[in-house]
């Protein structure tokens with residue numbers, strides 16, 4: 001069988017986190033009572049005039065800066081004409097010939113390699129309303145709250161070659177929009193939506209073959225599944241001597257297959273023309289500079305810092321960076337504790353477990369970084385064992401955050417015995433009690449040391465400092 005390769009490009013729509021809609025003052029919030037945030041402007045009634053939401057321009061430019069795009073300082077909007085029940089104006093206000101950002105890239109990490117994926121354009125546009133097909137047995141219902149909510153559409157170059165690369169690309173884009181606080185990145189609720197273009201060709205070919213577009217992918221996993229299926233489907237058709245039709249396909253998450261929705265309209269059908277009711281945008285250099293200066297540290301920068309400066313492993317850094325708020329918490333904790341390794345252990349261990357088990361967001365986590373830093377300090381000073389820290393002090397502190405870690409450790413009797421004078425008699429006792437094991441040790445079976453240390457720990461009720469006991473036991477035996 002011949003070797004095929006896949007050519008994949010992604011179009012991602014991200015709903016911008018603005019208070020109001022793109023071209024009017026209607027509330028842009030998600031989840032309000034249907035059709036309550038709908039003015040005459042959202043409906044496109046005759047005589048109404050749209051007005052640009054400055055915040056949406058700001059967020060689009062920020063995305064462009066971070067993805068190394070050029071910002072078009074003189075861009076304008078266009079009408080994309082088509083009829084759809086949830087598009088009451090009969091056209092979508094978007095950008096056609098003058099997208100606000102062009103020619104950028106992001107670097108993605110796929111397993112062990114890093115790949116640069118080009119971004120062709122990012123343009124501003126408005127969302128349509130929402131047709132609801134599953135609430136009434138006979139009719140389709142329409143909620144126009146979403147009509148006019150600002151979006152950016154991020155169009156990648158066809159640079160991806162596998163489902164894994166596409167998944168890594170979306171993951172990175174989602175991370176960036178979340179760190180920039182320009183979109184909540186929620187694919188299930190549809191605030192981040194992804195359409196995928198896939199074609200295959202023989203390895204070594206330079207021309208692109210006909211592609212299909214897959215819609216309605218509401219999770220990164222489903223994007224991967226849809227691409228894998230589509231690659232296989234197209235390859236089989238070529239192998240059987242067939243041809244691929246340019247069309248839009250729908251992914252069914254239950255069967256894991258795609259099926260034809262409609263043959264693709266060409267862009268020509270939309271009869272784009274410049275929006276006569278909106279002034280062109282004039283963006284000053286100083287404004288772009290101002291936005292560039294106000295950007296927060298991004299995941300890629302933080303990754304560098306975590307792995308190089310703080311000496312975390314790739315796995316630790318990646319896990320902590322998955323969520324911006326977790327990463328913020330970690331940074332605070334490192335500041336107070338001065339111990340990156342322990343901070344990483346606590347964020348990835350007990351804290352994450354607690355959040356998962358209680359379905360809590362880190363913002364609702366009852367313990368501040370200062371609290372956790374107190375526990376870390378007790379561990380570093382050998383005053384409590386890691387086990388006691390996790391199982392006793394942490395758990396008690398969650399119940400009573402007003403107590404200090406030291407107060408809890410004292411009350412619960414988990415402070416370790418680190419006084420050599422107190423430990424000496426315990427060690428001597430054990431040596432006398434287990435002469436056979438002591439002899440084995442002296443004969444060179446040094447592994448028996450663990451057993452003897454364990455006996456001392458047991459005799460101390462688990463309170464002895466194991467590191468110290470280990471050291472003292474060795475000295476006593478030698």
Ligand code: MN
Nearest residue numbers: 013094125153
């Ligand atoms: Mn679009």
